Amino acid sequence: MSLLDVAAIKADFPIFAKKMRNEARLVYLDSGATSQKPEQVLAAERSFYSEHNAAVHRGSHLLAEEASLAYEGAREIVARFINGQVDEVVFTKSATESINLIAYSFSNTNKGSFALTAGDEILVSEMEHHANLIPWQQLARRTGATLKWFGTTSDGRLDLSAIDDLISERTKIVAITHQSNVLGTINPIAEIAHRAHLVGAIVVLDACQSVPHFAVDVADLGVDFIAFSGHKMLGPTGIGVLWGRAALLAEMEPFLYGGSMIESVTMESATWAPAPRKFEAGVPNMAQAVGLGAAITYLEKIGMREIHEHESTLTAYALAGLSTIKGLQIIGPLDAIDRGGVISFAIDEIHPHDVGQVLDQYGIAVRTGHHCAWPLMRKFGVSGTTRASFYLYNDLSDIDALVDGITATQKYFKV
Amino acid sequence: MSLLDVAAIKADFPIFAKKMRNEARLVYLDSGATSQKPEQVLAAERSFYSEHNAAVHRGSHLLAEEASLAYEGAREIVARFINGQVDEVVFTKSATESINLIAYSFSNTNKGSFALTAGDEILVSEMEHHANLIPWQQLARRTGATLKWFGTTSDGRLDLSAIDDLISERTKIVAITHQSNVLGTINPIAEIAHRAHLVGAIVVLDACQSVPHFAVDVADLGVDFIAFSGHKMLGPTGIGVLWGRAALLAEMEPFLYGGSMIESVTMESATWAPAPRKFEAGVPNMAQAVGLGAAITYLEKIGMREIHEHESTLTAYALAGLSTIKGLQIIGPLDAIDRGGVISFAIDEIHPHDVGQVLDQYGIAVRTGHHCAWPLMRKFGVSGTTRASFYLYNDLSDIDALVDGITATQKYFKV
Amino acid sequence: MELDSLYQEVILDHYKHPLHKGLSSQMSVQVHHVNPSCGDEITLNLLLDGGVVQDVTWDGVGCSISQASSSIMSDLVHGKRVEEALTILESFSELMASKGSQQGDEAVLEDAVALAGVSKFPARVKCALLGWMAFKDAVLQAESK
Amino acid sequence: MELDSLYQEVILDHYKHPLHKGLSSQMSVQVHHVNPSCGDEITLNLLLDGGVVQDVTWDGVGCSISQASSSIMSDLVHGKRVEEALTILESFSELMASKGSQQGDEAVLEDAVALAGVSKFPARVKCALLGWMAFKDAVLQAESK
Numbered sequence A, B: 001m002s003l004l005d006v007a008a009i010k011a012d013f014p015i016f017a018k019k020m021r022n023e024a025r026l027v028y029l030d031s032g033a034t035s036q037k038p039e040q041v042l043a044a045e046r047s048f049y050s051e052h053n054a055a056v057h058r059g060s061h062l063l064a065e066e067a068s069l070a071y072e073g074a075r076e077i078v079a080r081f082i083n084g085q086v087d088e089v090v091f092t093k094s095a096t097e098s099i100n101l102i103a104y105s106f107s108n109t110n111k112g113s114f115a116l117t118a119g120d121e122i123l124v125s126e127m128e129h130h131a132n133l134i135p136w137q138q139l140a141r142r143t144g145a146t147l148k149w150f151g152t153t154s155d156g157r158l159d160l161s162a163i164d165d166l167i168s169e170r171t172k173i174v175a176i177t178h179q180s181n182v183l184g185t186i187n188p189i190a191e192i193a194h195r196a197h198l199v200g201a202i203v204v205l206d207a208c209q210s211v212p213h214f215a216v217d218v219a220d221l222g223v224d225f226i227a228f229s230g231h232k233m234l235g236p237t238g239i240g241v242l243w244g245r246a247a248l249l250a251e252m253e254p255f256l257y258g259g260s261m262i263e264s265v266t267m268e269s270a271t272w273a274p275a276p277r278k279f280e281a282g283v284p285n286m287a288q289a290v291g292l293g294a295a296i297t298y299l300e301k302i303g304m305r306e307i308h309e310h311e312s313t314l315t316a317y318a319l320a321g322l323s324t325i326k327g328l329q330i331i332g333p334l335d336a337i338d339r340g341g342v343i344s345f346a347i348d349e350i351h352p353h354d355v356g357q358v359l360d361q362y363g364i365a366v367r368t369g370h371h372c373a374w375p376l377m378r379k380f381g382v383s384g385t386t387r388a389s390f391y392l393y394n395d396l397s398d399i400d401a402l403v404d405g406i407t408a409t410q411k412y413f414k415v
Numbered sequence C, D: 001m002e003l004d005s006l007y008q009e010v011i012l013d014h015y016k017h018p019l020h021k022g023l024s025s026q027m028s029v030q031v032h033h034v035n036p037s038c039g040d041e042i043t044l045n046l047l048l049d050g051g052v053v054q055d056v057t058w059d060g061v062g063c064s065i066s067q068a069s070s071s072i073m074s075d076l077v078h079g080k081r082v083e084e085a086l087t088i089l090e091s092f093s094e095l096m097a098s099k100g101s102q103q104g105d106e107a108v109l110e111d112a113v114a115l116a117g118v119s120k121f122p123a124r125v126k127c128a129l130l131g132w133m134a135f136k137d138a139v140l141q142a143e144s145k
């Protein structure tokens, strides 16, 4: 039961000064979709543009030198944050690009670890975000490989009962989410990675909902790749990360082709620079990388352990509060164990869209719909859910507001 | 001979307040690599983050609504700027991504306009940036198609003498740069597009060096796709544009797969939303799109015609000034006709890197090296050039500084 | 409260007691539309005969706005000539695009004017249009048969 | 001027009159290295015999820093035992990574200490290292033969 000093934290985020509809304060419960940004991140981007802006890696002038130092400095910050090597960190535009990058690299070669042919299997789960599902469907389509998946139990956990059948010598890729963006479930990754590695499969982790919320150590986890987005962790939009083991990145084919990712080029062919460069074609999203660096510095100052404890407290409080509401069903684990601060629920006779709309009148921002996890919705027999998700700037009063808001919604719709 | 009010313009760009090495003022002649950013663009990004930040397209709350309006508003600004339809504008992270997107779409299908097989030909030119060369080399490799190219004349123009051979019934794609980022040459696109369309080829224009500098009207040009980057036109890093004809975008396969680009998803397969959505998977680079919108608004306020005239004046003045320097050879057209404000040159006995280094001591930022156009360097028998490129914030004194700086460099190296 | 302009009494009534919901077996065409951003779906059966909308029935899941709007739409076009139905649709689309600046012509739109408030909530416009777009699509398909 | 710490007289001398430039015909291995960001290239021939660097010759295009550095390097390792040559290389790499904080040990690096100023210009460090990395690569290849 430990909580952060939310008032002090909120003061760093300019958006909380904004008045919402009906002059309400902002109760932002949509960090699972995207987080708000502290002044420190905005200032870092601004200072990049107004003091150091130039194309990195290509110039001998002072600004180019400073821009390169800032950009590569951000890479060091990211590497340290997840306990990886600097050259293992690739900047992309988003987790979506990071995952697609890996999937395309598999079809850009037919040699070595990244060869994939008919009969091979790709294993995902039923609780994947579309970003960690469709790229693999399409890779399967392009190569003739077969897509398989872990199911979900009715209480919203990964169903590992069929793991002995699902992970076999045919399994070449296991792509799985660290924490579900719908259920809040945190999956037992180390165990799955261990099983996958016994058959030589490559393990890709969708860390979009984990890296922002608790300490993720790539050495500990034992996975081969992780993907996450800056905008969900106080960073700017337009920046994502792909971390991959050095040996795999070295072997992997590039994805986007263009400037700065080459070793040598003729009209007929080209050879590639070493990783991470070979995956970063073109003038990169420099200011956004620098902004992400500032976001991580901010998170580290507060402390990832402290943030995690804070969110656990909020989650337990919210689970308790929501379960007092008649006609409300939580979709996902009912306890706060192995579970992050994302809570989806359904309310009898009121569609999520209508719930969201009424809550909005009280300044409460939640997400409604299928949350880019349509197969999971079908599994739970709903067309969508209402989802509240928490971060370091939320406190207990936000959850009280949510509970009151839902009660008011039920009254409004007379159910 | 008309010039803009550069003092007033410069006042909008915070970076010009910075002191360079030896307390020199910044003489920024590297806009061909990336442009500087006016206050208006920084303010637009900041206001997005601090007043409207939320994930677009997915929420019913106020911030999500405002974020969507801002993001889609930016799309309208871009569409109007190039005289295209709103739904023809796809936001990417960069021109590099835009071009790769098209190239991958060709290998993601084997039907219709985007089918490509052995025997088919892709036509580029020898003056392409790597970003408009390697994606096509790789597409050729993946499909068995053959890459062909227009040569370059010794005075730095596109060599169209072999056009009758190069454009044939086998030609499926013509991918060409509007303006060379090395030579400054502006190519006769309407003519090439006309010829290409006679044989049914798809015409892709690399507009990275044109859209920022003069009015580009997609209806007039008659091409099928254009690609450009925001960071070269006063916009943020991490944002690019792909414009494509509606009918082709409708036919084209998606590139990145994930959230928000779908119509419907099951575990086995997915169907796609209409363009532009189907090409924008994931939470997009919203703040960067908004920043690009602000950059275009800024450019339009100054006037694209006025900017072009300004740069023509600078270019003519620079060509005259540089040709007074003994031992300096301009690589590219010597006159200012069909030529933009990019001037590459070689200096006897001094390597470009050394030129750039000495100029840097005077606060003069130029680019040195192969400028991601390595085949063109080989063609002109150099390992690299020094390149000065101009934009609306440059004036005649910047060019005087360049000429003086080069003379000082020659003195320093005693040549 | 702003909300009342969105959720008018008549909308909540249609939501709780939708008209023409439940698919009839007789039809010229069946269409299925989804709203990809929220997952709402509608299946619509259209029976066209002699240029007249003989029957429109539908089923699906959706929010109060999309359900009420489909209910109102199906009742409104029922028995109308195709051209007239399309004119109503045109007029409704215009109302939805009006960003709160129009009230809607009650003579043409009848109960559908109750949806005028939706146009002030851009994220909800596509909810209100879901059934109408399905109907339009069905008409086009039926006519091109 | 800061520049003079970069372009010391001895560097400009080596640049104008490079040592061991021009490839000899006798060699154990030949390597080719490029600096992808600027297009500079070096081809280097190494003759190794009995654990001793019998000959290093090179050719290529590059800026004054890369040319002078290759010239100094080839002269420095000439006739040295491989281990000793690699120690010198180690010491030079360290100097280049020092961001201007080190002077370099003249007893080990001889003329190469003139390149100490390069470490203050991060963009130029890879110019100074081009020849040395080619040499290192050549040694590794020769030894694994």
Ligand SMILES: Cc1ncc(COP(=O)(O)O)c(C=O)c1O
Pocket (backbone or CB within 6 Å): A259, A281, A282, A283, A284, B032, B033, B094, B095, B096, B097, B129, B131, B132, B177, B179, B180, B181, B206, B208, B209, B229, B231, B372
């Ligand atoms: C002609 C040309 N094409 C393509 C590019 C690639 O643009 P970006 O690096 O922004 O993707 C550039 C700029 O670097 C360019 O000048």
Ligand SMILES: Cc1ncc(COP(=O)(O)O)c(C=O)c1O
Pocket (backbone or CB within 6 Å): A032, A033, A094, A095, A096, A097, A129, A131, A132, A177, A179, A180, A181, A206, A208, A209, A229, A231, A372, B258, B259, B281, B282, B283, B284
């Ligand atoms: C679990 C999960 N995976 C992937 C993504 C995709 O992230 P992005 O849209 O930033 O690429 C998200 C967020 O939308 C997510 O929650």
